[in-house]
Amino acid sequence: MKLSVHALALSLLLAGCTGLPPSFSYQAPPPQPEAASGYQEKPGWALRDYAVAAANPLATDAGRQVLAAGGSALDAAIAVQMVLGLVEPQSSGIGGGAFLMYYDGKQVRAYDGRETAPAAADETLFLDADGTPLPFNQAVVGGRSVGVPGAVAMLELAHREHGTLPWADLFQPAIRLAEQGFAISPRLYTQLESDAFLRQDPVAAAYFYQPDGSPYPVGHVLQNRPYAVVLRHIAAQGSAALHRGEIAEAIVAKVRGHATNPGQMTLADLAGYRPKQREPLCSDYDARGREYVLCGFPPPSSGAIAVGQILGILGHTGAAGLPLQRTDDGEPLPSPQWLHLYTEASRLAFADRAKYIGDPDFVSPPGGHWSSMLAPDYLAARAGLIGERSMKTAEPGRPGAMQVSLGVPVAQPEYGTSHISIIDREGRALSMTTTIEAQFGSRQMVNPYGTDTGGFLLNNELTDFNFAPNDAAGLPTANRVQPGKRPRSSMSPTLVFDKPSGQVLVSGGSPGGALIIHYTAKTLYGMLNWGMNAQTAINLPNFGALGAPTLLEDNRFPAETLDWLRARDHELTEMDMTSGLQAIGRTDQGWFGGADPRREGVVMGE
Incomplete structure (x- = not known):
């Protein structure tokens, strides 16, 4: 009973x-009042x-x-x-x-609770x-x-x-x-x-x-x-x-x-x-003369690989030398030149993601280890594919020496x-x-x-999972349904360390489906490359590319930016891009936390 x-x-x-x-x-x-579901400025928390x-x-x-x-x-x-x-x-x-x-305090661990x-x-x-x-x-x-x-x-x-x-x-x-x-x-x-x-x-x-x-x-x-x-x-x-x-x-x-x-x-x-418990996927990253180690989740998450590829490919372009623009209110804004490089790098990363990444208990990594997709020489070669005009659609690369017999699936939500x-x-x-x-x-x-x-x-x-198990050529896809398998994810929980000292510097991540990768990459780039605190980096307009269209957060970019990108063959889609970023960064006095103004999150502590 x-x-x-x-x-x-x-x-x-x-x-x-x-x-x-x-x-x-x-x-x-x-009880405390909460802001309406929309955009509310948040100060960040020291x-x-x-x-x-x-x-x-x-x-x-x-x-x-x-x-x-x-x-x-x-x-x-x-x-x-x-x-x-x-x-x-x-x-x-x-x-x-x-x-x-x-x-x-000594070691990074990755715990997989994927369905x-x-x-x-x-x-x-x-x-x-x-x-x-x-x-x-x-x-x-x-x-x-x-x-x-x-x-x-x-x-x-x-x-x-x-x-x-x-x-x-x-x-x-x-x-x-x-x-x-x-x-x-x-x-x-x-x-x-x-x-x-x-x-x-x-x-x-x-x-x-x-x-x-x-x-x-x-x-x-x-x-x-x-x-x-x-x-x-x-x-x-x-x-x-x-x-x-x-x-x-x-x-x-x-x-x-x-x-x-x-x-x-x-x-x-x-x-x-x-x-x-899986082996964390950690890779070196240099920004503004400082050496970092980015640690993220390995497959079945695609987050660490895709974020690492985007940032790594950008490192082999002139992105670091492009200054931020400012809105009429003085808020920082990525330039159209930088957005071009970023979205092209994204297309290359997402092409690799679609072909290669799946549950590692069912899919072997190219080159024998997932780090092959983050190898500096490979990313430099991929960066060489970026031209002055948008490629719109990218093809997957070959990060390993051997050809991988996997298909490329159709994109889905x-x-x-x-x-x-x-x-x-x-x-x-x-x-x-x-x-x-x-x-x-x-x-x-x-x-x-x-x-x-x-x-x-x-x-x-x-x-x-991919709904269709095979691609148009009949090749099986890495992320097809199989018994006991874990579906590929875009979740990108990330920890950043100072490489010389090993000191933890940043914890961050976001919701948002496949756009999680872009939200997380944006915030990391803002903090590490542009020297922003967590809140300022989170507040930046959202952007990205999953395929041909260049995605821009609605009403956050000036007409001059849109015109410049269209002139370089970008197919633009302005849309709501409701990230839910949370990030905490180390400061000389302790920590500074940020929560996304697009949702209801806050930071608390002492």
């Missing part, structure tokens, strides 16, 4: 009272001892309190993630995955009966797109090695806020209002929407008791509570039971999930995610990008208990 939510919460609370008093006690902050940057003030504050209690950066990230799953459910949560970069394809999934997963790829939204909404979640298991693995406070204590903030309620933020309201699919799920509709189908308004207090009970289970039992037993059964029932688009996940898939950057008082540094992929993931909400409203959302991460 299933306990009610209230009875089960009480039993778990009483069980927890038999142990030692917790060393961390969370205090819920008073801090002395430690800093937390996250996408929502409640999540940031939870991490701050953990650090104040003596917790490690890893401890703080767990508290932040659990609160984000409550207050920013459209972007990440326990039903998704994450990549985590961690520096413990995996169920054992029954194969190359035809996103093909219709005629072998044609499904329309994207038809593939996303329902159980078909749900990968086996990995964020909680990965955080548990990392906590065993780097945690300072007890695992269970770190769930206090999210449990307290879920039970007492939190105010709907402007950004969450905006996304609830605009989403065309979330209302179709009865569990999500009952939680997020009023009887007339409109979302609860900004400031409405949402309680999520089922989520609190799930977190109490995970706090007491670890990730096993999510991957086995009643909660796992509810996940599988939700995935397989969708009326029109069921998935193939089984209890064995959930029980068999294993997070991985990528979405979602949230980013967390943390530096603790011991100088331990964390950069974690966390995701359920699209806005509200697969639009499937799990409530294991059937009482009260709420629960947690499931990811649609499998749509990060």
Whole structure:
């Protein structure tokens, strides 16, 4: 017999009272107004001892309190993630995955909590009966797109090695806020209002929407008791509570039971999930006469390779000698000449990304190691392909000596995610990008208990695989669906070090689908090459190229820049480019943190 939510919460609370008093006690902050979902100028935050940057003030504050209690950066990230799953459910949560970069003061580690394809999934997963790829939204909404979640298991693995406070204590903030309620933020309201699919799920509709189908308004207090009970289970039992037993059964029932688009996940898939520790991908980088080491996440993320290639290719051009321009208000602005070089470098990097990068347990790197794609001679050769006019479409290079028999897939959408950057008082540094992929993931909400409203959302991460397994020539693609495989990602959690001293200098990253790569590269270039602080670099207009069009953030570039680029054959697309950058940089006095003015994030610390 299933306990009610209230009875089960009480039993778990009483069980927890038999142990030692917790060393961390969370205090819920008073309600604070948030800016409308749009663009709000932020000053940046100067801090002395430690800093937390996250996408929502409640999540940031939870991490701050953990650090104040003596917790490690890893401890703080767990508290932040659990609160984000409550207050920013459209972007990440326990039903998704994450990549985590961690520096413990001596060594950099990379923890892979990426979702995996169920054992029954194969190359035809996103093909219709005629072998044609499904329309994207038809593939996303329902159980078909749900990968086996990995964020909680990965955080548990990392906590065993780097945690300072007890695992269970770190769930206090999210449990307290879920039970007492939190105010709907402007950004969450905006996304609830605009989403065309979330209302179709009865569990999500009952939680997020009023009887007339409109979302609860900004400031409405949402309680999520089922989520609190799930977190109490995970706090007491670890990730096993999510991957086995009643909660796992509810996940599988939700995935397989969708009326029109069921998935193939089984209890064995959930029980068999294993997070991985991978070798960080680090590369040298020189800027303004200073030597750095950039450390990012290796495949199945494409972020570190693509960011490293873009910055490395630019280093073999005249980009460093091009001065910044200024707006009429005195704000810094990349010149059109620099944007030309940057977007051409991007096209070259994304061509390599499409062909070569996939789950390393299924795909071998060119040249025997992923660092072949970042070799200075190779990047210099790629830079030599940049001319005075836009190439529009780039071809992949040959970073290894041997020809690789892989196809080049058709581009498809990528979405979602949230980013967390943390530096603790011991100088331990964390950069974690966390995701359920699209806005509200697969639009499937799990409530294991059937009482009260709420629960947690499931990811649609499998749509990060290529829908068509082969290219036009019939060659298999590196990122095709295979059983147990992890889909390629653009997440780019990054740590930057001073090469001579080994001192950590920067933690940064962003959400934004494939554009994550550009948002992160922009911020790193601004901080390292243009000498900006984290906030000024984040504030720079966004730009990039995934293929032929040159993408520019809408209404952020003057007409002279647009005219110059068009005269060099650039096909321009002005669009909203809603990054969610978080970054923390070292200063002579301590740290300076920045949060993206395009979202609701803040930086806190001491």
